Amino acid sequence: MNTAFWGTLLLTFKLATVTTVCLLFIGIPIAYLLAYSKRRVKPLFEALVSMPLVLPPTVLGFYLLLAFSPDRNLGEWLFEMFGVSLVFTFPGLVVGSILYSLPFMVQPIQSGFEHLPVQLSEASYTLGKSRWTTLWKVQLPNIKPALLTGLVLSFAHTVGEFGVILMIGGNIPGETRVASIAIYEEVEALNYQMANRYAFVLLAFAFTVLFLVYSINRRVNNIVR
Amino acid sequence: MIKVVKKKQWTRSWILDADERERRLSRSRLSFDRISLISVVVFLLMTTACQPEGRRNDKLIVAVAANVQYAMDEIEIAFETQSGIEIEVITGSSGKLSAQIQQGAPYDVLVSADMKYPQSLHEKGFAASPPQVYAYGSLVLWTLRDLSLDSIITLLQQPEVRKIALANPKIAPYGYLTIQWLQYHQLLSVIESKLIYGESIAQASQYISSGACDIGFTASSIVVSPGMKDKGRWVPLKPDFKLEQGVVITKRGEKQPLETQAFYDFLFSDTAQAVFSRYGYNTPGSNSPTR
Amino acid sequence: MVRIKLHKELHAATGHMDLQVDLQIPLGSFVAISGPSGGGKTTLLRLIAGLEKPKSGLIKFQEETWLNTENVFSLSPQKRKMGLVFQDYALFPNMTIEKNLVYALSKGQDKAIVSELMKIMELSELAGRYPVNLSGGQQQRVALARALVRKPGLLLLDEPLSALDTAMRSKLQDYILKLHHSFNLTTILVSHDFSEISKMAEKVFWLENGQIIKQGAPAEVFKTSPSATQSELMGTVQEIYTRLGKSKIRVRIGDNLVEVPLPAEQAQLLKINSQVTLQWSATGLHIKKG
Numbered sequence: 001m002n003t004a005f006w007g008t009l010l011l012t013f014k015l016a017t018v019t020t021v022c023l024l025f026i027g028i029p030i031a032y033l034l035a036y037s038k039r040r041v042k043p044l045f046e047a048l049v050s051m052p053l054v055l056p057p058t059v060l061g062f063y064l065l066l067a068f069s070p071d072r073n074l075g076e077w078l079f080e081m082f083g084v085s086l087v088f089t090f091p092g093l094v095v096g097s098i099l100y101s102l103p104f105m106v107q108p109i110q111s112g113f114e115h116l117p118v119q120l121s122e123a124s125y126t127l128g129k130s131r132w133t134t135l136w137k138v139q140l141p142n143i144k145p146a147l148l149t150g151l152v153l154s155f156a157h158t159v160g161e162f163g164v165i166l167m168i169g170g171n172i173p174g175e176t177r178v179a180s181i182a183i184y185e186e187v188e189a190l191n192y193q194m195a196n197r198y199a200f201v202l203l204a205f206a207f208t209v210l211f212l213v214y215s216i217n218r219r220v221n222n223i224v225r
Numbered sequence: 226m227i228k229v230v231k232k233k234q235w236t237r238s239w240i241l242d243a244d245e246r247e248r249r250l251s252r253s254r255l256s257f258d259r260i261s262l263i264s265v266v267v268f269l270l271m272t273t274a275c276q277p278e279g280r281r282n283d284k285l286i287v288a289v290a291a292n293v294q295y296a297m298d299e300i301e302i303a304f305e306t307q308s309g310i311e312i313e314v315i316t317g318s319s320g321k322l323s324a325q326i327q328q329g330a331p332y333d334v335l336v337s338a339d340m341k342y343p344q345s346l347h348e349k350g351f352a353a354s355p356p357q358v359y360a361y362g363s364l365v366l367w368t369l370r371d372l373s374l375d376s377i378i379t380l381l382q383q384p385e386v387r388k389i390a391l392a393n394p395k396i397a398p399y400g401y402l403t404i405q406w407l408q409y410h411q412l413l414s415v416i417e418s419k420l421i422y423g424e425s426i427a428q429a430s431q432y433i434s435s436g437a438c439d440i441g442f443t444a445s446s447i448v449v450s451p452g453m454k455d456k457g458r459w460v461p462l463k464p465d466f467k468l469e470q471g472v473v474i475t476k477r478g479e480k481q482p483l484e485t486q487a488f489y490d491f492l493f494s495d496t497a498q499a500v501f502s503r504y505g506y507n508t509p510g511s512n513s514p515t516r
Numbered sequence: 517m518v519r520i521k522l523h524k525e526l527h528a529a530t531g532h533m534d535l536q537v538d539l540q541i542p543l544g545s546f547v548a549i550s551g552p553s554g555g556g557k558t559t560l561l562r563l564i565a566g567l568e569k570p571k572s573g574l575i576k577f578q579e580e581t582w583l584n585t586e587n588v589f590s591l592s593p594q595k596r597k598m599g600l601v602f603q604d605y606a607l608f609p610n611m612t613i614e615k616n617l618v619y620a621l622s623k624g625q626d627k628a629i630v631s632e633l634m635k636i637m638e639l640s641e642l643a644g645r646y647p648v649n650l651s652g653g654q655q656q657r658v659a660l661a662r663a664l665v666r667k668p669g670l671l672l673l674d675e676p677l678s679a680l681d682t683a684m685r686s687k688l689q690d691y692i693l694k695l696h697h698s699f700n701l702t703t704i705l706v707s708h709d710f711s712e713i714s715k716m717a718e719k720v721f722w723l724e725n726g727q728i729i730k731q732g733a734p735a736e737v738f739k740t741s742p743s744a745t746q747s748e749l750m751g752t753v754q755e756i757y758t759r760l761g762k763s764k765i766r767v768r769i770g771d772n773l774v775e776v777p778l779p780a781e782q783a784q785l786l787k788i789n790s791q792v793t794l795q796w797s798a799t800g801l802h803i804k805k806g
Binding site for chain 1: 565567592593594595596598599600602604606607608609610619620622662663665666
């Protein structure tokens with residue numbers, strides 16, 4: 001019983017970590033494009049990125065289920081080509097979580113870029129540096145608070161994710177049974193004590209992680225100042 | 226004038242949970258101030274314009290286990306025609322519904338998928354009287370794939386059957402029944418890695434009917450329901466572990482004794498029992514096998 | 517020879533404005549661009565730097581073409597051999613002073629230039645400090661040094677000294693001149709300060725409403741009277757006193773406040789904040805409006 005308990009919690013944080021790291025690499029380019037693009041279609045893409053905010057999680061989960069079911073379209077192709085299934089598997093949860101937490105990573109970073117004085121980037125260009133170098137050496141180092149916000153929000157949001165996982169998870173212990181699902185299940189089975197135990201550890205761990213992150217952030221900034 | 230208002234309880238409760246959280250976060254994150262202001266106003270208008278959850282006192286709210294919802298469609302119409310009493314049907318997994326009743330959910334009657342949950346309600350003082358069996362449910366094995374169901378024990382172990390759906394045994398009686406059947410045939414440890422747990426018999430059925438799972442265990446009432454009747458193929462399970470499905474009137478339902486009793490009694494009437502029979506249940510006192 | 521011919525349509529708060537210039541700047545000279553605010557000076561500098569695109573134009577630095585809209589050709593700012601000093605310095609907050617300068621080095625460039633510039637600008641002790649811990653004057657010196665690390669041919673200065681007090685400004689003007697000569701730069705300075713321009717620039721272009729209204733030596737462009745034997749100062753009226761038919765005005769000239777006696781009729785023609793020119797010659801002190 002104990003191993004199942006800790007295993008569930010470990011799985012939850014594993015999902016949150018993997019999702020957050022993936023989102024960092026996906027989110028920065030998207031945020032960059034949204035922040036610095038002057039095209040007229042920009043509002044269209046901003047709306048698309050924000051969609052997961054207004055979409056009920058179960059709707060997203062449902063459409064993912066349909067899209068990746070192994071007996072049709074995309075799901076079938078994926079399985080044939082790569083032997084990979086995105087329903088009822090951990091990778092499937094990661095994909096679902098990435099889609100669902102996308103705006104939580106993109107929007108803070110986009111805001112960070114937008115609030116960065118444009119002269120800094122321009123100065124870098126006049127010194128002969130490419131956009132890529134400017135991004136890594138000037139822009140990203142100076143929006144660290146925004147990056148941190150994106151990381152924290154995405155992580156926290158994924159830990160609490162429920163609707164999407166309920167639809168495409170299948171509640172498989174060790175694979176897709178994360179804490180939020182387990183708590184729901186224990187509540188339905190009227191095992192309130194068990195549910196409380198999950199919830200407490202989850203909250204305590206998440207709080208510790210966030211506390212550490214903000215402490216480190218503060219220390220880093222103090223050294224600079 | 227018959228007004229039938231049906232809500233899918235099992236999808237609704239977590240939409241409120243997750244969505245309420247989402248709406249709080251989204252209000253501070255949307256970058257268009259005006260659009261977020263407008264959507265907040267629209268949302269508020271919509272929620273205040275909707276019927277609140279707390280119902281008017283003349284309507285009966287019946288909590289119904291997921292597997293019974295199809296039979297209940299017909300029974301509901303028959304009852305309303307006959308008695309003139311309006312009822313509102315909320316479906317969900319038996320576990321969730323009884324948990325909600327214990328937390329004060331406004332249900333007058335619980336039509337459960339087993340005896341354990343209504344029994345527990347009675348013991349804890351949430352039910353007016355001990356539960357009574359209104360029907361016996363049975364399991365079937367159902368698939369939408371081109372699979373032969375002649376020898377299912379062997380079939381379940383085949384590598385081409387990658388995912389097997391069932392209801393969560395912890396919270397759904399049919400799931401528990403499934404595990405019992407699997408243990409009886411000493412299959413559980415063999416195929417455990419292929420099992421996909423649905424939150425309720427309804428979700429398990431959804432996994433099967435959408436093709437997300439290759440095959441799965443569901444209630445006989447679901448495969449004979451109008452929507453699913455001609456989809457795929459199914460066989461009843463042997464031995465036939467029958468599931469005693471019980472019904473109770475809740476403490477809240479007691480406050481409207483006439484209406485609730487009328488409905489309760491109606492479930493045992495010939496009309497309703499015939500409906501149950503048609504939907505693959507065995508009925509108390511009858512020996513007719515499931516079709 | 518630096519050839520700059522540009523046309524750009526600007527939309528300011530006041531309405532539509534056409535920026536149209538055609539200048540030639542001899543190599544190695546020090547020129548200034550001045551004029552009222554909103555006249556297009558900063559935009560002109562940014563166009564030369566390549567940070568903005570004109571509707572049409574041609575920019576040539578000696579034999580190198582930086583911009584030729586007829587051939588749809590435009591060099592990116594990265595490729596233009598110029599250094600730009602921003603009005604707000606734009607130092608990178610995440611790097612120390614030294615790292616700010618090292619960052620500017622081109623690939624394979626000798627690092628010695630960094631220490632050399634730090635020595636010239638007297639920044640060596642500040643090498644390990646971050647921009648946030650420096651004063652305005654120090655930051656400006658860093659910005660200047662950084663713009664020159666790549667040894668550009670053209671130096672563009674966008675009102676670099678406007679936020680500094682007079683003493684610091686004077687010191688920095690000396691630095692700029694020193695660098696201009698040691699590095700053989702062609703320098704374009706945007707400034708409002710007449711004395712500054714007079715001190716440093718050989719030629720001034722007066723840009724108003726997007727057009728160059730007048731150009732020439734600073735003394736010619738700023739003076740309203742053609743006579744060269746007069747001395748004069750320009751300032752702004754701060755206060756006007758009238759007592760017993762006699763008047764005194766207080767005029768701010770640079771950082772100084774001077775009191776000038778005036779006949780009352782003349783004083784009446786003046787208002788607070790009006791620009792005046794004080795001229796003195798053999799015939800005495802005269803005050804002129806403008």
